Amino acid sequence: xxxxxxxxxxxxxxxxxxxxxxxxxxxxxxxxxxxxxxxxxxxxxxxxxxxxxxxxxxxxxxxxxxxxxxxxxxxxxxxxxxxxxxxxxxxxxxxxxxxxxxxxxxxxxxxxxxxxxxxxxxxxxxxxxxxxxxxxxxxxxxxxxxxxxxxxxxxxxxxxx
Amino acid sequence: xxxxxxxxxxxxxxxxxxxxxxxxxxxxxxxxxxxxxxxxxxxxxxxxxxxxxxxxxxxxxxxxxxxxxxxxxxxxxxxxxxxxxxxxxxxxxxxxxxxxxxxxxxxxxxxxxxxxxxxxxxxxxxxxx
Numbered sequence: 001x002x003x004x005x006x007x008x009x010x011x012x013x014x015x016x017x018x019x020x021x022x023x024x025x026x027x028x029x030x031x032x033x034x035x036x037x038x039x040x041x042x043x044x045x046x047x048x049x050x051x052x053x054x055x056x057x058x059x060x061x062x063x064x065x066x067x068x069x070x071x072x073x074x075x076x077x078x079x080x081x082x083x084x085x086x087x088x089x090x091x092x093x094x095x096x097x098x099x100x101x102x103x104x105x106x107x108x109x110x111x112x113x114x115x116x117x118x119x120x121x122x123x124x125x126x127x128x129x130x131x132x133x134x135x136x137x138x139x140x141x142x143x144x145x146x147x148x149x150x151x152x153x154x155x156x157x158x159x160x161x
Numbered sequence: 162x163x164x165x166x167x168x169x170x171x172x173x174x175x176x177x178x179x180x181x182x183x184x185x186x187x188x189x190x191x192x193x194x195x196x197x198x199x200x201x202x203x204x205x206x207x208x209x210x211x212x213x214x215x216x217x218x219x220x221x222x223x224x225x226x227x228x229x230x231x232x233x234x235x236x237x238x239x240x241x242x243x244x245x246x247x248x249x250x251x252x253x254x255x256x257x258x259x260x261x262x263x264x265x266x267x268x269x270x271x272x273x274x275x276x277x278x279x280x281x282x283x284x285x286x287x288x289x290x
Contacts, residue, residue, distance in 0.1 A: 049273060050197070071194060072189060073189045074189075074195045075195060092195070093193075096195055096196070117196055119267075120228050120265070120266070121220060121228065121230075122222050147197065148199040152258075
């Protein structure tokens with residue numbers, strides 16, 4: 001009986017290690033610069049349908065991920081997301097209110113955000129969903145913009161500096 | 162007389178160049194890339210000039226008030242390459258995707274627009290300089 005218990009314990013321990021390995025999370029840390037040549041043309045053109053940052057500075061811990069987005073066309077946005085999907089406030093330029101949440105699984109980071117601002121057409125609400133995938137020194141971000149019931153998705157590629 | 166004519170020609174050239182440069186401003190000087198906006202309305206006037214065509218669009222707000230928006234688009238050459246003519250605009254219903262002006266006025270830089278009747282989307286096809 002004792003042998004069986006020991007064998008079972010060993011199997012469980014090995015199994016747990018295997019699960020841990022399989023679930024090891026992707027690491028997005030680093031400074032990433034937009035690669036215009038590899039991105040969708042209408043993601044990086046003169047007037048893109050969906051705004052992408054020119055550069056992303058990412059710091060990741062087991063529980064949080066901080067993202068600073070900078071661009072030649074946009075004021076910086078920064079946020080520290082809890083990786084459990086809870087809502088946080090995004091530091092946005094004056095006149096813009098934004099909240100967001102992030103979840104991280106084995107290979108993907110998903111960031112959803114809710115942006116609002118006033119305009120001569122009334123209050124504007126835009127929803128964004130970003131799906132990040134990292135492969136070595138290449139980061140791919142697929143971003144969906146939903147506004148006034150319409151959605152569009154574009155993809156941008158970033159290189160690690 | 163010849164000197165005066167030459168001087169006048171040069172002056173006019175400089176004037177036109179300056180006007181063109183002023184009109185061809187950078188995006189970030191005028192528009193906010195963090196404020197994407199979608200508008201639907203009727204085109205009431207068309208400014209068919211280089212370097213950018215300008216659409217003037219009546220848009221009804223949620224409270225029923227009509228606001229006329231100025232929409233900066235691609236230049237006539239780019240629009241014509243996509244099969245559009247000056248006559249295609251006034252009176253047409255349009256959906257515009259673009260970015261709001263920084264100064265709070267009803268002004269937009271269009272990244273694309275759709276003429277509702279034709280159901281075709283036209284993009285501002287200029288590449289980043």
